[in-house]
Amino acid sequence: MKTSLMAALCLGASLAGTSMASAGAIESACMKAGRTGDRALCGCIQQVADMTLSGSDQRRAAAFFKEPDEAQKVRQSDRSSDESFWLRYKDFAQAAEALCNR
Numbered sequence: 001m002k003t004s005l006m007a008a009l010c011l012g013a014s015l016a017g018t019s020m021a022s023a024g025a026i027e028s029a030c031m032k033a034g035r036t037g038d039r040a041l042c043g044c045i046q047q048v049a050d051m052t053l054s055g056s057d058q059r060r061a062a063a064f065f066k067e068p069d070e071a072q073k074v075r076q077s078d079r080s081s082d083e084s085f086w087l088r089y090k091d092f093a094q095a096a097e098a099l100c101n102r
Contacts (some may be wrong), residue, residue, distance in 0.1 A: 024050065029062035044100035052092040061089055 023042075024030070026049040030042035031074050065073040074082045074089075 025055075025058045025062040026053075026065075028064035033065040041100055045096045048096040048099055050093060052095055053088060057088055057092075059083060060085065061092070 021066050027042045027046035030045055031039065046094045049061070053061060071089075077083070078088075
């Protein structure tokens, strides 16, 4: 499973130079956060999100760019839904770091 996910992510990363008609939730939040003005980096992170997270997970994760403390609250939550989301989010973050970090 992880091998096929990484293959799909590599394919997506190779498409990073292609233009997207509209930015996704993660890309928009990344650009608005102001930590990086790098559209290519934010676009790469969005592509990884598109391959690893559902739309609702992306919207939830995008909120972390504006309110980083929310990530800590979710990580420490005892709710099973938060724990499930956190595991998906961690997988996304690790993949984005591996593929998009320059």
